[in-house]
Amino acid sequence: MNAALGWGLALLAFVAGYVSYGWRGVLLALTVVVFWLLLQFSRSLRVLRDAAGRPVGSVASAVMLHAGLHQGMRLPQVLKLTKSLGHKLADEPNETFAWTDAAGDSVHVKLRDGRLASWTLHRASGAPADGSASPGS
Numbered sequence: 001m002n003a004a005l006g007w008g009l010a011l012l013a014f015v016a017g018y019v020s021y022g023w024r025g026v027l028l029a030l031t032v033v034v035f036w037l038l039l040q041f042s043r044s045l046r047v048l049r050d051a052a053g054r055p056v057g058s059v060a061s062a063v064m065l066h067a068g069l070h071q072g073m074r075l076p077q078v079l080k081l082t083k084s085l086g087h088k089l090a091d092e093p094n095e096t097f098a099w100t101d102a103a104g105d106s107v108h109v110k111l112r113d114g115r116l117a118s119w120t121l122h123r124a125s126g127a128p129a130d131g132s133a134s135p136g137s
Contacts, residue, residue: 050083057100058084061105089108094112097109104124
């Protein structure tokens with residue numbers, strides 16, 4: 001969800017609550033907004049807790065991860081797929097993370113502004129995989 005849209009909906013809830021029920025409506029809107037924020041926080045913590053329970057940079061299958069990635073995904077969505085934190089390879093200008101499977105295949109993921117910009121599958125044999133680069137890389 002876009003942050004501006006979320007704040008706009010929260011403001012709309014406060015205005016609608018005030019117009020409809022006065023200060024009680026504002027209190028109800030505040031309760032709903034805080035509950036929504038707590039749900040989002042809980043969701044983020046659940047993803048991080050699951051990822052922290054596995055070895056860093058490991059994934060069950062690099063090929064399946066490569067197939068499941070989509071342009072514009074956020075890091076928590078990638079962590080949900082991998083169920084593991086990635087090895088950080090680079091920081092500037094794009095953050096780059098890598099995940100490796102038991103066979104030695106790895107996926108390198110580049111994030112720009114917190115969103116998935118490109119990803120590449122690296123085979124253990126050294127030969128690039130067919131169609132290894134994502135659209136837009």
